[in-house]
Amino acid sequence: MKNPLIALVLGALSLSTALSSSDVAQAQDRDRAPGGSYRRTCTDIRTERGSLFARCEDRRGNYRRTRLEDYRRCRGDIENDNGRLRCSRRR
Structure with missing residues (x-):
């Protein structure tokens, strides 16, 4: 049971990182x-x-x-x- 839980947590962290870096890129484009x-x-x-x-x-x-x-x-x-x-x- 630990492996699916670890995979779920790592997946959530990856998604969170991708979304936050996308927000930063969009903010930079708006202020270019x-x-x-x-x-x-x-x-x-x-x-x-x-x-x-x-x-x-x-x-x-x-x-x-x-x-x-x-x-x-x-x-x-x-x-x-x-x-x-x-x-x-x-x-």
Whole structure:
């Protein structure tokens, strides 16, 4: 009787591990920074709670910290407009 019980416990642990690692991967995908032309002139790009954060170069060559709230609603390009993140269009 021990062998079936051990197999059941190990199976449950394997399933639990697979599900939790899948949840982590999905959370990372949701918070992955989107593509856009801003990537050419911005650094330190990250997302958090629906906002996109970066340091972007302005026309003078200086880097400014900037944030674009609710970046997922952008349609088309996300661009660097003189050191500020901007959507070309919103949904």
